[in-house]
Amino acid sequence: MSYKNLALGDDHNFSLLGELNADPVWNSEGEYWNFEVNHKGDSPFECFVFTGDFEPINRLSTLQEVVIGWYMRDDVEIQNKLVLRSGAHVQGNIPVAGLDYLYYMDEKGDAIIATTQGQVAYNNEHALVCVNVDFGYRKSFNKVFTELVDSWETNSKKVLDPYYREVYIVSLEEYSVGFVDLSYSKDSDGDTVYQDVTSFMIRPDPLSVQTSDNYHLEYSTPDGYLINAYTYEVSNDELEKSLSLNFTDKDGWVVEGTMNGKSVTFDLGDDDYPVSSLGHHQISKSLLTEEEGATAEYLGWVESADPSKFMKTTLELTRKDTDNNQILVGIGPLKINANVNDSGAAKSFGVRVGDLQMNYYLEVSEGAIE
Amino acid sequence: VQLSNRIQWVSRFVALVSLVFACQAVADDYTDTDLYIEQIKTEFPQYDYKKFKKADTISLSIYHPSPSFLEKRWREFGFSTNAVRSKYIQVTVPKLAISQSNATIYKEGSYVDSTFVLDYEEDSVQSLLKEFEAENSPVNSIKNTARFIDNWIPLKDRSRGFDVASQVAENKIGDCTEHAVLLGATSRAIGNPARVVLGLVIIGTEQQAMSFGHAWTEIYADGRWQLADAALRGLEEPAFYVPFGVLENEGPGYSMGLFESIAALPTKLVLEPI
Numbered sequence: 270m271s272y273k274n275l276a277l278g279d280d281h282n283f284s285l286l287g288e289l290n291a292d293p294v295w296n297s298e299g300e301y302w303n304f305e306v307n308h309k310g311d312s313p314f315e316c317f318v319f320t321g322d323f324e325p326i327n328r329l330s331t332l333q334e335v336v337i338g339w340y341m342r343d344d345v346e347i348q349n350k351l352v353l354r355s356g357a358h359v360q361g362n363i364p365v366a367g368l369d370y371l372y373y374m375d376e377k378g379d380a381i382i383a384t385t386q387g388q389v390a391y392n393n394e395h396a397l398v399c400v401n402v403d404f405g406y407r408k409s410f411n412k413v414f415t416e417l418v419d420s421w422e423t424n425s426k427k428v429l430d431p432y433y434r435e436v437y438i439v440s441l442e443e444y445s446v447g448f449v450d451l452s453y454s455k456d457s458d459g460d461t462v463y464q465d466v467t468s469f470m471i472r473p474d475p476l477s478v479q480t481s482d483n484y485h486l487e488y489s490t491p492d493g494y495l496i497n498a499y500t501y502e503v504s505n506d507e508l509e510k511s512l513s514l515n516f517t518d519k520d521g522w523v524v525e526g527t528m529n530g531k532s533v534t535f536d537l538g539d540d541d542y543p544v545s546s547l548g549h550h551q552i553s554k555s556l557l558t559e560e561e562g563a564t565a566e567y568l569g570w571v572e573s574a575d576p577s578k579f580m581k582t583t584l585e586l587t588r589k590d591t592d593n594n595q596i597l598v599g600i601g602p603l604k605i606n607a608n609v610n611d612s613g614a615a616k617s618f619g620v621r622v623g624d625l626q627m628n629y630y631l632e633v634s635e636g637a638i639e
Numbered sequence: 640v641q642l643s644n645r646i647q648w649v650s651r652f653v654a655l656v657s658l659v660f661a662c663q664a665v666a667d668d669y670t671d672t673d674l675y676i677e678q679i680k681t682e683f684p685q686y687d688y689k690k691f692k693k694a695d696t697i698s699l700s701i702y703h704p705s706p707s708f709l710e711k712r713w714r715e716f717g718f719s720t721n722a723v724r725s726k727y728i729q730v731t732v733p734k735l736a737i738s739q740s741n742a743t744i745y746k747e748g749s750y751v752d753s754t755f756v757l758d759y760e761e762d763s764v765q766s767l768l769k770e771f772e773a774e775n776s777p778v779n780s781i782k783n784t785a786r787f788i789d790n791w792i793p794l795k796d797r798s799r800g801f802d803v804a805s806q807v808a809e810n811k812i813g814d815c816t817e818h819a820v821l822l823g824a825t826s827r828a829i830g831n832p833a834r835v836v837l838g839l840v841i842i843g844t845e846q847q848a849m850s851f852g853h854a855w856t857e858i859y860a861d862g863r864w865q866l867a868d869a870a871l872r873g874l875e876e877p878a879f880y881v882p883f884g885v886l887e888n889e890g891p892g893y894s895m896g897l898f899e900s901i902a903a904l905p906t907k908l909v910l911e912p913i
Contacts, residue, residue, distance in 0.1 A: 477798045505798055528891060529803045531761065535891065575892025601892075602899045621704075622901055 277302045277318055281395070284420035287413055306413050310403035312340050314413055317398045321427065323484035324503045325396040326447065326468040329368050329389035330480045331506045336400040337372060337385050345381065349373045352478045353384065355470050357438055357445040359632040360418050364436050364448035365390045368470060368478065388414045391450055391466060393423045429454035429462055436633035439469060441625060446471055447481075449629065453547070453638060456488070460496060463487040463546040480505055483573070493548025500572050512576050524576055535577040537570075543579050544569045550638055553584060556596065557609065561589040571600055681841075683848045685912040691843040692877045694913050695734055699881070702727040702907035712903050716882050727909075732879050745859050750832040754889035756820055757835070759828035761805035764821075767791060768828050778829050781858050781867050788822045788869040795870070801897065818870035819854040826867075832859040833867075835889075837900035838882040840871065841910070850908050852901075855880065 275283035277293055285306065290313050293304035300320050305313035315336045319328060337347070353369040367388045374381040386401040388411075397417060401410040431452035439447045447469035454462045467483045481504045488496040501511040512526035512533070521539025526532075544552065544567045556565050563586045568579040580600055588595035591611060598605040598618075607618035619628040691697070698721070703709040706728045710720045713730060721729040753760040759768070775783040794812040802810065804824035807817040819835045826833035833856055840853040855868040866880060884900025886893065 473797045477796070479798060479800055481800075504800055509800075529755075530806045530809070531758070531803075533891065574895050575890070577891040601895045602902065603895065622898065 275304065277304075280320060280423055280425045281318055282420070282422045282424075283417050285413065285416050287416075306399075308403075308406060308409045308413070310401075310406045310409075312402050314410055315339070315400045315402075316417070317396075319396040319398070320425070321394055322396040323394070323466050323501075324468075324482040325389045325391040325398075325466070326366055326368075326470050326480045327482050327503050327506050328396050328398050329366060329387050330470070330478065332398050333368070333370055333385040333387045333400050333402075337383060337402050340402050341374070341383075342376070345374050345376045347372055348375050349476065351475055352472050355444075355446070355472060355478065357448050357468075359436055359438060359448070360390065360415065362434075362436065362633045362635065363390050363392050363418055363421070364438070364450055364468075364632075365414075365418060366448065366468065366470065386410055390414075390418045390421070391448070391468070392418075392421055393425065394428050395423055395425070397421065429456065431636065433636040433638050434633065435631060435635075437629045438632050439467075440628045440630070441471065453636075459491070461489040461491065461545070461547045463489060481509075485572075487545050487547075489545030489547040491547075493545055493551045495543045495545040495548075495570065498545075498570055498572075500576075510572075510576075512572055514570055514572075514576075522579075524572075528576065533576075537577075537579060541568050541579050544582075547638075549582070553596065556584055556586050557589075557594060557611075559586060561586055574600055574603070680907040681848070681850045681910070682907070683910040686843075686848050686910070687913060688843055688845045690913040691848060694877075696731050697841070697879055697913060698729065698731050698911040700724075700727045700729050700909040700911065701881075701905045702909075703903075703905050709903060709905070712883060727905075727907075729911075732881055734877075734879060745832065745864065750834045750859065751827055751830075753824070753827065755891050756803045756886070756889040756893050757824040757827055757833070758803055758805045759824040761808075763805045763808035764824055764828065767808045767821075768825065771825065771829075779831055779860070781826075781831070781860060781865055784825055784829070784831075784858075785822060785856075785867045785869045785872055788818060788825060789872045791821070792818060792869070801894070815868075815870040816854045818868075819856045822856040822867055822869045823858075826856065826858045833857065835886040836882045837884050837886060837897065838880060839904065839908070841879040841881065841908075842874070843877050848910060850881075852904060853880070854886075857885075 273285045273287060273289060275285055275293065278295065288307045290305035290307055293302045295302055302318040304316050306316060307313050317332060351371040353371050355368045357364065357366040359365065365388060369384065369386045372383040374383060384404055386407060388399055390397045399414050431454045433453040435451050437449040438445055439449065449465060449467045451465035456462050465485050469481045471479045473479060481502065483500065483502040485500045487498045490496060497516065498514040502509040510528045512524050512528060514522065514524050516522050522537035524535040524537060549569065552565050552567055556563055565584045566581055569582055571580045574580055583599040585597045586594065587597045594609040596607045596609055598607060603620065605618055605620045608616045610616055615631060617628060617630050619626060701709060706723050706726065710723050710728050713720055713728065718730060721731060758764065771787050772778050775787060792807065792811050792813055795814065796812050797814045799813045799817055802813055802817050804820045807813050807821040823833040823835050835854060836857050837854050839850050841848060841850045855866060857864045858867050871878065883903040886896050886900065888896030
């Protein structure tokens, strides 16, 4: 196998111990690169790099059907697909998710079974997706994908350099189901820019997977008040929500956009000064300096709970213990238990939904919050 | 410590799980695995299908981290509790439970408006209504409405999280929550107060009894709440419905309303011998 350097435009460099079928192709309509990595199987591993992308899990899910369509004859019809495996982890400092399908297909009355194996990595507003449609070759595929992720360098001038970044892996009971990648950076005006991508896949039954990618962007004043915010969510490859929150002297706080397939406008008034993510950080940090039992509360725009109003958030320092502090966070009916070290890092936190325990585990923490 | 911005994406995940968890049962799709968010843990000692089929009531021990919370919720539905223990409550559930309760709880003028979730004023629901009114007489028959909604959604699929009524009317796909919201919206549009209820359904087959998270509709007519379930309309096996919450928040913050009901779901059920 020969060593191949992959340079995708000015933005990406990869190293790969393998061969490509051809030079990578730029698809300007979809704003992605496509390249094929040869291996001993019948079909090459198909890889894609999406730029300016915040939908990694949905890319992973939908591309598998696209790729299997490329290699399937016209007279073969997909009848059903079963989720074989799913999961998420961190490789280096990059979150990675995997999703494998088993396909039942019909070829003129004959049943055919096929598999696809897919992985996605998310890095600095870019998503790398690779798909293996050959039966087997799991180890080869994993090796190729690992090489690509390990060597991935992005150099996009469009992306702000974060001064702080965290990655969490999310689990439901003992199964990893997604990740969160968040960052803080400064714009040219000196305002704080907070961004996060939260990507989940939940399997309600053997035949279904619910994929959800949510992007959230906030601009904040240095003292922790919200200037404006934008959020969008894609679920099962459909736009579920796209909302922006802005303040004008004339109208006060207004949310506009689409949600559940409808155009919406929510008037949030002009009485409140909602706290930003940075402000949340500042309030939380000051709570840690107080005695056990101390509380704090404030208003914020928690669009995932209710985008039509500002909601009160409560914090209670329930345990003060060396590197093992606990803070109970409440919003509406939701109670979140967070485990926090003395330097302020939230090591983990969890919430119960009925009989299910959901946990977030900090896997990557880079830089410091200013 | 940026604890509070975590609320944003924790609640995102909670919402997603709640939406998925809200509905686990469709008529012809029972699976038995603990890998998926699926059945509630259930024990049915000495299960007897013939007795289950004939029973007017069943007795349950409902396990929950907070039995007193559960008892309060249960009383709100008009049911009494036989016993409250440290880990569970014991109750008797009548068949089509809700029809025997809450008859006096209805507040005149409630559960009639078009809302964000039950949005019958949207074009797609209005188009559905035209077809419904052309095909059905009387239009306010609960059975006719449930049958029409069942037929309107030919693709019974659990890949949807939680669509509002106008989305369901348009897409014609969904699980129990989609059936429940569209049936609720249609019922309100034709003049019957309606609401979406979340809870469990216990279904008995010849081999075993199973319980699933479920959503259905209650329609207020003839002076009482009546249970209507478009999702399980064709089910031949006997079923008992165990409500744990009404979706009271039908606004854009409905996911937290769902979460409240999901949080009331039990950790385990024990069906006492009949």
